[in-house]
Amino acid sequence: AQSVTQLDSQVPVFEEAPVELRCNYSSSVSVYLFWYVQYPNQGLQLLLKYLSGSTLVKGINGFEAEFNKSQTSFHLRKPSVHISDTAEYFCAVYNNNDMRFGAGTRLTVKP
Amino acid sequence: DAGVTQSPTHLIKTRGQQVTLRCSPKSGHDTVSWYQQALGQGPQFIFQYYEEEERQRGNFPDRFSGHQFPNYSSELNVNALLLGDSALYLCASSLQGILGYTFGSGTRLTVV
Structure with missing residues (x-):
């Protein structure tokens, strides 16, 4: 079965930085990768997904992620964050009708 | 186009009681997955329903059961509630899972 490890439980950062x-996955087969965002008291919203093709994937709200098969990683990046990006972010791996999530990374953007 | 609808939004139950949570999938979706999200943790997979059958199941006891109806809506039932069952229960629907899941806002269950 596949699994996901999010390497940082909390990431504080200043606005505009x-x-x-970071997200690493383990799987013995090809998988599809996702990033979701969760705002307080809400469900999860899809940010972006990697299915195949270009390893650099662009999503909503200016986020992007790069799939690295050799390092089994799918790190999420944003060149300049806003206060409104403060939320919980979840990396997920999907294979054969099974979607598994990491423990989450709490991104806090400070003014 | 309505997304995933879950009811109720909040619920308080006593240990030992039973609870039923409901989910209406996004229009056009035929698969429903249920997740339990404890405070400060990631969603944990409970089970998935497709064509009115349980297709996949996570590591949850038999106290957790479900159902899917012909209109694709679904229920999650939990019997003999424990304090540890307190969590946000998320429903997600999909048509083809690789395209991503659409989540509802969840049901906050508190067991006292």
Whole structure:
């Protein structure tokens, strides 16, 4: 079965600074990768997904992620964050009708 | 186009009681997955329903059961509630899972 490890439980950053949220996965088969964002008291919203093709994937709200098969990583990046990006971010791996999530990274953007 | 609808939004139950949570999937979606999200943790997969059958199941006891109806809506039932069952329960729907899941806002269950 596949699994996901999010390497940082909390990431504080100042407004307009760049940010990277790290995600590593393990799977013995090809998988599809996702990043979701969760705002307080809400469900999860899809940010972006990697299915195939270009390893650099662009999503909503200026986020992008790079798939690295040799390092089994799918790190999320944003060149300049805003206060409104403060939320919980989840990396997920999907294979054969099974979507598994990491423990999450709490991104806090400070003024 | 309505997204995923879950009801109720909040619920308080006593230990030992039973609870039923409901989910209406996004229009056009035929698969429903349920997740439990404890405070400060990631969603944990409970089970998935497709064509009114349980297709996949996570590591949850038999106290957790579900159902899917012909209109694709779904219920999650939890019997003999424990304090540890307190969590946000998320429903997600999909048509083809690789395209991503659409989540509802969840049901906050508190067991006292």
